[in-house]
Amino acid sequence: MSTPIDDSRQWPLYEVFVRARGGLDHKHVGSLHAADARMAIDHARDLYTRRLEGISIWVVPSKDITASDPAETDSLFEPARDKIYRHPTFYEIPDEVKTL
């Protein structure tokens, strides 16, 4: 039980993105371990689309994702806080537009 997990023996981690239906974006749904990209697709299909959640899958090696630095949150995102004029809240959305 107390054996430490040896990361070097684990398969690499992949991030999984699923498109729920035509016209929508792929959304990040989680991650999984797989030896290669094809296996990652198979695993993603079994793990994340078993209840009809999607019609398309992307997988990306987690190591290839470059993330913003949490320490820089203030300088990256704070400056947008007081610029409310950038929000498109002044438009009226026609009823015919369903998936905005």
Add this chain to the structure above:
Amino acid sequence: MSATLDRVDAQALFRYALRLGDLSLVLGQRLGEWVGHAPALEEDLGLANIALDLIGQARLLLTYAGEVEGRGRGEDEIAFLREHGEYLNAILVEQPNGDFGQTIVRQVLIDAFQLELYERMATSTDERLAAIAAKSVKEIRYHLRYSSGWLVRLGDGTEDSHARVQSALETLWPYTVELFAEDELDRTMADHGVAPRLSDVQVAWVRRIDEILAEATLKRPRDRPHSWHGKRGQHSEHLGYILAEMQHLQRTYPGARW
């Protein structure tokens, strides 16, 4: 009732549906043994998903068998309350899981067989079997994608993984002969257009298997004569253990549902 019944003897069609249904049922039960034991959580789910597909196919086929038989037996009675000698699956599917590689080899051999069989059965003169085949083909294409992907990975992997799957192939190959051994029942079904000719299925199967083996850098073993007839109810000892576990609940609590 489909028009086929007028032409094909109901007892023959019943037995043929059992052959197909039992193949899926026993293999599904075997794969279920991996739950909680697979090499990775993701493979646990992968194998369980395939097992569930197979049991779903078995339900459709055994329900149909019960209707054709006309004695009021439902899928549960047929699946859980028959005796050893009444199961008509080819014995390849009852062979032990062995290591993960051996399970994968068995899976590739069966997936390719079911794919070639059901692709052709989708145009069966028996509407019900045609519909079941058309539905199953979609599932089986994925099964083969999964199993052949693994076979290539293991065969063309390390020295150890290559040796293990080659050895599993030698062990299991002799049992494939039975899949294509045509008897009177197979012939009757083919004559009435209910099922494809097994010789046609075999040609396509060998072609497909050869492609996968080539990619996996594995050698196809030579065919050897084989004397088991699971399709006629003569099984290896393994089926007894499978049934003991599979039937335990229904025999202990008859009629139990969930």
